[in-house]
Amino acid sequence: MIDLCSPTFDQLSTALGFSCAEAGGLVELRNPLALENWTLPVLEFTIVLGSVLALVFAILRWRRSGDPTTLALWFGATAYLFVIEPPLYFPAAFGIEEHVDTMFAHNVFTVDFLWGRLPLYIIAIYPLMATLAFELVRMLGVFRKYGVLVGAVCVGFVHHAFYEIFDQLGPQLRWWEWSTTNPVNQPMFDAVPLPSVVVFAALWPISLALCVQFFVGRHTDRGRTFTGLELVWRTIVIGLLASAGTFILPIPATILGMESTTVRGFLYAAELVVVTLVAIPVLLRQWSRLRGRTSDVPAYSNNFVRVYSVVYLGVMGLLWGTALPDYLAAVDGVTSNGDPIGNIWHTIACFAIAILCVAATFTVPRNSVDGHGPVSGERTPHAVR
Known part of the structure; x- marks a missing residue:
């Protein structure tokens, strides 16, 4: 639909190798072997599979133990997506084009929605990333020991590490294209807008985790069950x-x-520094307590998150490894193919943080049901209502 193609989106889609006018309709299916490059279907499969499995295990946990926290997290993240993303894709349709121009364009993937704006894997990545970060923090007992707010900040920190590994690589591999002249995207942090590095990688997960733990998680920790209507x-x-x-x-x-x-960039960075300064000592201290068995927090475990975190990091490590030669040969931040590169040092730091967080969950005590039953020390509900 050519009338849905703003000049900015048309320019971005052309740079990615497809025409906005031919981007399809509400739903579009494509041959995964005919996408821009081989990394697109690999990324898509990894994220969609992980998200589906996260939903399945969330449902199983609710049915088996009456704990709907991860289910509320999964659907809460998805609801967030559908509130935030459509106005960014169609500013004119929402009457905000005078304030917000098109910020980015996704490349076309195997399954796309909304005239090439919304790949299926983007729908999937919100709940998957949220689940991995939230559950890693939960396994370390941070919410129970330090409360809702500090736990949410730690989720934002861990989510930032996982997300930025992906975020810093996407522009180089043409997973999406940023509008670098859009004031909302300023300042840029190499190939990625600093607002994305801070807001979408760290702050929105804090907001989501805080809401999930406040409305569902803390009540579940005390043994409360929810009816289906209450959960909805x-x-x-x-x-x-x-x-x-x-x-x-x-x-x-x-x-x-x-x-x-300049001031905006400094303040964005300052917010990320605050998150980091809160999260690192809390995570280290709580991990040390659990390792030394001096913590009074009941054990909680989620094997799916442990395993799929390793899968995700392994796939992203592979994708980064294959992109590294072009990255190292880039001149002035641009590869020979004309693609912008992310920040390798930030990515290395994020890999290190993510690996350490996952490794920590393998070294702490686990409850006997390993994430599929009630958390140790809690009462077992007789039925899920």
């Missing part, structure tokens, strides 16, 4: 409030830095 309305509220949090948490940067890109 709480999940809807989680999605809406998490979306609001995405606008509230970056306010220091977006408001105080409104007149200066």
